[in-house]
Amino acid sequence: MREQFQADLSRLGRDLVDLAELVHRAMDDARQALRTADVHRAEQVISEDARIDQLQEQLDEQAIQLLALQSPMASDLRTVVATLRMSSSLERMGDLARHIAQLTRLRYPEQVVPASVQPIFAAMSADAVEAAAHVVLLLESHNLSHADRIDEVNRLVNEHHLSVFRAIADQGWGEAGPTTTDITLASRYLERFTDHALSVSSKVRYLVTGEWASHSKEP
Amino acid sequence: MREQFQADLSRLGRDLVDLAELVHRAMDDARQALRTADVHRAEQVISEDARIDQLQEQLDEQAIQLLALQSPMASDLRTVVATLRMSSSLERMGDLARHIAQLTRLRYPEQVVPASVQPIFAAMSADAVEAAAHVVLLLESHNLSHADRIDEVNRLVNEHHLSVFRAIADQGWGEAGPTTTDITLASRYLERFTDHALSVSSKVRYLVTGEWASHSKEP
Structure with missing residues (x-):
């Protein structure tokens, strides 16, 4: 029973990494599509989001099965509950990457972002991609330098x-x-995306240290 | 054990209704503060959001304790997991009401919404309040007419x-x-608020009917 439980828990952990990898790729593609008004890449992000949703549903179903069949206690239970929450954050991150891609598609062949603020958006979306990359590494390694x-x-x-x-x-x-509306939304999507990354990282931090430092509210 | 479990589950259900009531009041106050540029009422929504967050944390802690001590099976387990998710949606709805109030505070003594679109915002925020009212009634009664x-x-x-x-x-x-940025965000907050209400309603529908109809993605 115990061995089975550990095997199931490991599988859940690997699936969470897979989900984070899909989200990382989605935001990287959404970033490039936004920058170059690449409607094909944007379409790809939009259609790939269904895979993210599907993987999240499978992962949640596994987590619930694990709760039902193994009735984990204490820290194992908290790991499973945290996994449910992290998968939900990752699914939202996928939606937000899709929203960026939808803006790109909506304005094609025009650019969503006017020239004067392109440098800000280039930096901001590169940061969002970096946050997603560190989420993957953090979930793989539980090394808190990625959380930092x-x-x-x-x-x-x-x-x-x-x-x-x-x-x-x-x-x-x-x-x-x-244009003002588009970039307000794009900026909000990137800010929310990274806030969800922070929320995943806070949960891993809690699981590793046992201490809960709820991150400050978004402004 | 079984009786204790049912008592705990009922308490969880009542706390979820309490949480929904706070969220309903928050959005109603945020709506009025937005309409009349009432900075005091806006301040109240902002400070009351801490109570919503606190109640959600308590509720989640109770749900986890219940999972740990009672190891519920099948439909009871799904109820507890759905409760965790609904409390998370309600907490986000509280944040979104707070964001509307923060816009009101930011622009005081000016109005956030220019005259030309005030009728749209009046209708939209009244609808958001109505959605929250039906969430309260749905959680109390499990009567699916509220979900409809x-x-x-x-x-x-x-x-x-x-x-x-x-x-x-x-x-x-x-x-x-x-001004364009503010009303883009205010509109987005109201749209997200109601989407979370729909997400709560989908979960109650699933618990009542056993059938999962995931609601269509936001555009």
Whole structure:
């Protein structure tokens, strides 16, 4: 029973890494599609999101089966419950990558992001991809240096998010309403994406250290 | 053991209703504060959100204790897992009501919403409040007519959300960048709020009927 449980728990852990890898790839593709107005790549992100949703559903079903059949106690139980929550965060991250790709598709062949704020979005989306990469590494290794890096990247993304708002508030901002709406949403999606990465990292941190430091609320 | 379990499960259900009531009040207050640029009411929503977070944490802790001590099987297990997910949706709904209140505070004494789109926002935020009211009633009664109403309200909110985008895309849209950003975000928050209400309603529907109809993805 105990051995079976450990085998099931390991499998759950591997599936969570697989899910994080799909999310990392989705955001990397969404970033490139946004930057180059690449509608084919955007379409790919949109259609691949179904795989993320499917894998999350399978993973949740396995976690519930494991709870039903093995009735884990104490720290094992907390691992399973944390896994359910992390899979839910990863699924949302996949949705947010899809939303970025949907903006790219909507405005094609135009660029979503006007030239004046392209440097901010290039940095911000590279940071979001980096956060996702560290989520993969953190889930694989449980090495908390990756959690520290996610904290740092999250701070950077929040700064970029504020820079976008400052650019929009600038006197010289002459973009049309829909452009302002698009980049407000794109910035919000990237900020939420990284916030979910932080939420995954907080859960791993808790499982590793036993101490819960709930991350500060998004502004 | 079985009696204890049923008592614990009932308590969990009552706490979920309490949480939904706080969320309903938060959105109703956020709606009124937005409409009248009432900074005191906005402040109240912002500070009350801590109670929502606290109640959600307590509820999750109870659910985990229940899993640990009672090892529920089959449908009882699914109820507990669904409760964990519903509490997480309700906590996010509280955050979104807080975000609306934060916009009101940020722009005080100005109105967040310009006159031309105030009718859309009045209808949309009334719909969001109605969705939350039906979440309370649904969680109390498990009467699926409330779930049907939430489906309907969600459709209305999605239509309003598109109306906001259409207004911004109109030739006559002469608002400044930050106003466009604010109402894009406010509209997005209301749309997400109601989408979470739908997600709670889908889970209750599943628990009542045993059939899973995952709601269609947000656009």
